[in-house]
Amino acid sequence: MSTQRYFIELSYNGTGYHGWQIQPNAITVQECLDNALSVYFRQPVVTLGCGRTDSGVHATQFYAHFDLEVNPEKRPDPERCLTGINSLLPYQIAIKRVFEVHNDAHARFDATARAYNYYIHFHKDPFKLERSWLFKGELDINAMNAAAERLMDHTDFSCFSKSNTQTFTNNCKITAAYFEQKEDGLIFTIRADRFLRNMVRAIVGTLVRIGKGEIDMEQFEAVIASKDRSSAGQSVPACGLYLVNVVYPFVT
Template sequence: MDTQRFFIELSYDGTAYHGWQTQPNSVTVQQELDKALSVFFRQPVVSLGCGRTDAGVHASKFFAHIDLQGVPAERAATGVNGINALLPYAIAVKRIFPVDADAHARFHATARSYEYHFHFHKDPFKLNRSWLYKAALDIDAMNAAAASLMNFVDFTSFSKSNTDTATNNCKITEAFFRQTENGLVFTITADRFLRNMVRAIVGTLVLVGRKEIDLAAFSAVIESKNRSNAGQSVPACGLYLVNIIYPFVN
């Protein structure tokens, strides 16, 4: 039977999951997705995601690719409702579409965007979806420091140690804060991200906002290439993967 590669676009609330990637003795988004796909298409299905999100991190837009044997593109595309019926409510498939046999959800992505959400007053509707932060922050200083990220390439200072990446170089193309009615949203886009990178960047920018370090000290943290000099990682609940760009996906 012919094999066809498909891309799947999905979103998920990561609160109940130990991240995206399947791992022993933990419930993950990939595990739940593969189980539902295997039942629906009546064949073993193993997805490969566009990246790895940590435990408690959310995604409003996430892509994975799968290979299916003997499944017409139309059947796969119209199977979204049936697959969603098999998935937990916190995971939703948005679309499935055929791609070239060598299309790769991780390696062919040209840009990724994350948001980090803060709220300043207790709000039960933001529980597990935003970080409740009550101290005063200098948003202008934080934005100045965020803009300076684009002057650097090596972000070892914001990476988890002992990862399997060949390089810690990333090209950041935007990084800024915008205020909302009851909070703050940080947006960052780059060609790639390191493990824990966004949460470590936000944690260090919070030190700028609290006036514990200035712009020069923030730059020195990056130049040190030492994770221990950066701020603490902020809680996972406020982090969202919000966009992935591919040259062949609309």
């Protein structure tokens, strides 16, 4: 027997889950996945995710890695794994693929970029319940996009980070940030090399203040310069947030 590391790509509807990471006395995506993998492979399996999503946040693309004790002459078949593991998971969690990687590959630290979408709609729609944020009012999309573009001029985003997090730095390199007008609402897209806890929801909440005319561009810049979370806008609801893309140099 030898140890082999695997990457697993999945998607999930975060409604009803207390985020990705295992917690005491709360159901999480990781707990469900670990249980399913352990049953399927008939050995204890512990995954490590590409990040952690908060309660109610969704993911259309998420990666995790795990190690298996395998017989080199009888390695798991990826297609059979897909069918078998999915049959053991709740309908809200779906496995897209399972594949071998080198044994020092890391789902969190090897990711070079991540992207999120945030969805906003303006009219009551039962099919968007817990999947998009219903905003009652009007927003100046041009002003919001002008402010979003300014994000790429900065690297320290302490003002948008949840307090008391165990991070060595609050620096991130944002490479894209913009709103798109759709027939049924708005989609905010943001891409960066890394994200801080609660960062996207705090950014959207602050940009919405711009869109409502509560703060101007100078005040927005002052929020970022303050490095103070209390200066930024409130976090928007988790239901509209989706992790949509995670990039690795060795994954196609």
